[in-house]
Amino acid sequence: MxxxxxxxxxxxxxxxxxxxxxxxxxxxxxxxxxxxxxxxxxxxxxxxxxxxxxxxxxxxxxxxxxxxxxxxxxxxxxxxxxxxxxxxxxxxxxxxxxxxxxxxxxxxxxxxxxxxxxxxxxxxxxxxxxxxxxxxxxxxVFLPSYDVARQLIRGGRLGELTAVVGDYGEYLPPSHRAHDPELAGGPLLDLGIYLLGLATDILGEPERVLGLGAPLANGVNDQLSALLGFPSGAQATLTTTMGGFTPALLTVVGTEAALTFDGPFNSPGGLTVRTSDGETHRWEGSPGSHVDGLHFQAAAVARAIAEGRIETDERPLELSLLALRVADELRRAIGIEFPGERRAPARL
Ligand SMILES: NC(=O)c1ccc[n+]([C@@H]2O[C@H](COP(=O)([O-])OP(=O)(O)OC[C@H]3O[C@@H](n4cnc5c(N)ncnc54)[C@H](OP(=O)(O)O)[C@@H]3O)[C@@H](O)[C@H]2O)c1
Incomplete structure (x- = not known):
């Protein structure tokens, strides 16, 4: 073993x-x-x-x-x-x-x-x-579990990265603002942004963005999927919906091991690594809600400000911009426009 x-x-x-x-x-x-x-x-x-x-x-x-x-x-x-x-x-x-x-x-x-x-x-x-x-x-990205994953990924412990596979669906009822076209509704910015944010944090800037999805009659899109291609040859396969709950798993695949965040992957929880010999290994992290995790980002922000830094290392603005550039490209591919966008979002 x-x-x-x-x-x-x-x-x-x-x-x-x-x-x-x-x-x-x-x-x-x-x-x-x-x-x-x-x-x-x-x-x-x-x-x-x-x-x-x-x-x-x-x-x-x-x-x-x-x-x-x-x-x-x-x-x-x-x-x-x-x-x-x-x-x-x-x-x-x-x-x-x-x-x-x-x-x-x-x-x-x-x-x-x-x-x-x-x-x-x-x-x-x-x-x-x-x-x-x-x-x-x-x-x-401010949670302790993500830092464990970050060290494994950046330290090369998974080998050469080949894929990120993720899903994030929640049932958002018709009364939720995500159904309002005036509030840039749809799952992309509420749920999908986690998938895009983490996939680009892990794999960098994609050179190809393919999308599947369409706006409904009221102009709001209810589910979409993205396929991102990276210069290294790695791919990200991501899907999001506001029509129902999915396992909300995210797996980072490398030539030596694959790491899966417990679902919902965006919350506090454990990690499973499956090495290429087929064995599984666990890092146990207590599952938690927003209340159990939002304070980590506030502490990181406070440290940055106290040290005179205008960004955090965990989420520099460059990465927030990158995720939105990919979201823009995805929307262009499937024909979603948000209110107040007088011209098409910038191309990658
Ligand atoms: N980190 C996470 O896990 C997480 C989870 C949920 C949401 N979010 C993010 O947090 C943001 C807020 O989400 P939420 O679900 O908390 O929103 P929400 O409850 O629907 O609205 C938040 C507040 O925004 C104010 N507001 C300002 N302009 C508004 C407008 N045009 N229409 C409606 N309300 C307006 C309202 O307060 P007043 O009118 O009283 O000023 C409202 O109570 C979103 O960007 C979302 O992506 C993050």
Whole structure:
């Protein structure tokens, strides 16, 4: 029986990160989990919330002891906020992030950074010009389990990488904003962005992007698949749907071993490695929810800001832009346009 050694995760204890004051823009589904995660774990403090409605801000603030702001602009101007967490629907990421950056605030923007690469570049440029931190809250890449995988992949322990195979489906009911064409609906930006984000983090920039899928009558696409071809000859085969739950597995295949993240692959969990002799090896990580994992990204952002860095090593803006360029190319291939895209998204 062969042996296989997993490295220890290098993620520092989130409780040791410098404690920053966070303001949440958009008190919705993910904002609730982010606030709870930071309240339960680590050293970060949520101090304020901003909403388009003062009443909604107050309702969110009341039980959490936060300052409530009746607009995102008011939140951006709050002198007792160091960093704004942009938790609005994708279509509002650009405006909310730019307003905060203009006010001199650091920003952590929910995934995807924006609806297309062109908008994401605007955020990146504005943050650089203002000298503030900007990053995409792709929480998966900040988790300890991902760091174990990253070390195995980058350290060559899987051999030469030949493929990434991934699926991510969830049932999103008709009431979910993902069905709204005005909010850049469809599974691509809510679910598929994890597949594109991780496949490009692992394999780099593809030279070919093939897509299968189509918009429904209301203009929203409900499922799509992508085949990415990389200069090394490696391929990524990715599929996403908002019509039902799939195992949500992601496997990285190499000539010496294949590594599979436990499903759902984007959450805290364990890893299975199958070496080329057919043996399986486990790294046990406790399965967890958003509340168990969102604080890792907040701690990484706080460390970067305290050290004067304007990006994290885990999710540099260049990689957020790359994932969106691939998403743009995929949409071009299958004919999906988002609101406000006056011209076609930039080609790869
Ligand atoms: N990291 C993750 O695991 C994860 C999970 C879910 C979602 N997300 C991301 O987080 C973002 C928000 O998702 P969510 O599911 O939390 O969204 P949501 O609950 O539908 O909305 C979030 C908030 O955005 C505000 N908002 C601003 N403009 C809006 C508009 N035009 N229509 C509707 N609401 C608007 C609303 O607050 P006010 O009107 O009160 O200001 C709303 O409560 C998305 O970009 C998504 O991709 C990430």
């Amino acid at each position: 062969s042996t296989f050694e997993f490295p220890a995760p290098r993620v520092p204890d989130p409780s040791d990160a410098p404690s920053l004051r966070w303001g949440i823009a958009g008190p919705g589904w993910i904002a609730e989990r982010f606030a709870e995660s930071l309240a339960l774990h680590g050293s970060q403090r949520v101090t304020a919330v901003g909403s388009r409605s003062r009443a909604r801000a107050e309702a969110f603030a009341e039980t959490r002891g936060l300052r409530a702001h009746g607009s995102y602009g008011e939140l951006a101007a709050d002198p007792e906020v160091d960093v704004v967490y942009v938790a609005t629907p994708h279509t509002a990421h650009l405006d909310v992030a730019l307003e905060a950056i203009e006010a001199g605030k650091h920003v952590l923007v929910e995934k995807p950074l924006a609806i297309n690469a062109r908008e994401a570049e605007q955020i990146a440029k504005a943050a650089k010009a203002r000298g503030v931190f900007a990053g995409e809250a792709l929480w998966t």
